[in-house]
Amino acid sequence: MGITKSEMYTAKQNALATMLKAVAHPARIAILQHLIKANACICGDLVGELGLAQATISQHLRELKSVGLIQGTVEGTSVCYCIDPKVWGRFQKELDALFGSYKGGTACC
Amino acid sequence: MGITKSEMYTAKQNALATMLKAVAHPARIAILQHLIKANACICGDLVGELGLAQATISQHLRELKSVGLIQGTVEGTSVCYCIDPKVWGRFQKELDALFGSYKGGTACC
DNA sequence: TTGCTATATCGTAATATTGCAATCAAATAT
DNA sequence: ATATTTGATTGCAATATTACGATATAGCAA
Numbered sequence: 001m002g003i004t005k006s007e008m009y010t011a012k013q014n015a016l017a018t019m020l021k022a023v024a025h026p027a028r029i030a031i032l033q034h035l036i037k038a039n040a041c042i043c044g045d046l047v048g049e050l051g052l053a054q055a056t057i058s059q060h061l062r063e064l065k066s067v068g069l070i071q072g073t074v075e076g077t078s079v080c081y082c083i084d085p086k087v088w089g090r091f092q093k094e095l096d097a098l099f100g101s102y103k104g105g106t107a108c109c
Numbered sequence: 110m111g112i113t114k115s116e117m118y119t120a121k122q123n124a125l126a127t128m129l130k131a132v133a134h135p136a137r138i139a140i141l142q143h144l145i146k147a148n149a150c151i152c153g154d155l156v157g158e159l160g161l162a163q164a165t166i167s168q169h170l171r172e173l174k175s176v177g178l179i180q181g182t183v184e185g186t187s188v189c190y191c192i193d194p195k196v197w198g199r200f201q202k203e204l205d206a207l208f209g210s211y212k213g214g215t216a217c218c
Numbered sequence: 219t220t221g222c223t224a225t226a227t228c229g230t231a232a233t234a235t236t237g238c239a240a241t242c243a244a245a246t247a248t
Numbered sequence: 249a250t251a252t253t254t255g256a257t258t259g260c261a262a263t264a265t266t267a268c269g270a271t272a273t274a275g276c277a278a
Binding site for chain 1: 113114115117118119122123125126129130132133134135136138139141142145159160161191192194197200201204205207208209210211213
């Protein structure tokens with residue numbers, strides 16, 4: 001039904017899924033990589049970089065902001081976006097925990 | 110439009126997004142964690158563990174299989190699923206690269 | 219064979235996501 | 249004040265995802 005029955009999973013599982021979903025889109029990955037590469041506040045040039053409409057970029061930015069991965073500060077007419085190191089680090093740690101919890105050298109079947 | 114314009118991203122970005130999307134669902138996270146915890150081949154008991162219908166579980170398993178994260182071997186009447194260590198390791202490395210590419214102590218805005 | 223068990227697949231309904239044009243809101247410039 | 253610029257929001261249309269009942273398929277048992 002396109003609806004996820006989140007009530008049957010643990011809070012951690014839901015949080016992890018939400019986190020991953022935020023990053024699970026090429027446009028949002030591209031945005032994050034651009035912000036990282038620029039290593040400084042990048043404002044509207046994202047619209048020029050990716051080939052998407054301004055409204056679409058704005059929407060992706062909002063999604064990234066809603067999970068806390070990026071933050072935006074108004075700077076006159078434009079807005080300055082950058083990675084939030086704290087949340088970024090938390091993501092990193094959580095993913096490490098998930099993927100590090102499996103230590104299997106060989107498939108068992 | 111619900112359609113991702115994948116032609117405007119790099120192959121890596123698309124691959125990363127596909128990878129992440131496969132894991133970005135609590136049911137699939139739960140399945141993976143169950144497979145990890147059991148550390149052995151787990152067959153149909155997944156249907157009992159999660160509160161989802163058999164058809165739904167089967168669908169999630171197929172998605173995980175389609176990205177290679179798990180593999181299934183037919184074992185008589187039942188099918189035995191387990192993590193594919195090789196693909197798992199690749200995922201881990203890719204995510205490490207993505208999240209490790211940002212080394213910022215402080216937000217710039 | 220017939221029946222039983224375990225999974226996969228099909229079809230479908232409900233909901234979510236993606237993308238954009240149009241529009242709005244706010245700051246600045248003329 | 250008016251125009252311009254930048255970004256957010258709204259309102260769609262197209263497509264994707266999630267979930268499940270029903271049905272298929274395949275192995276095994278009696």
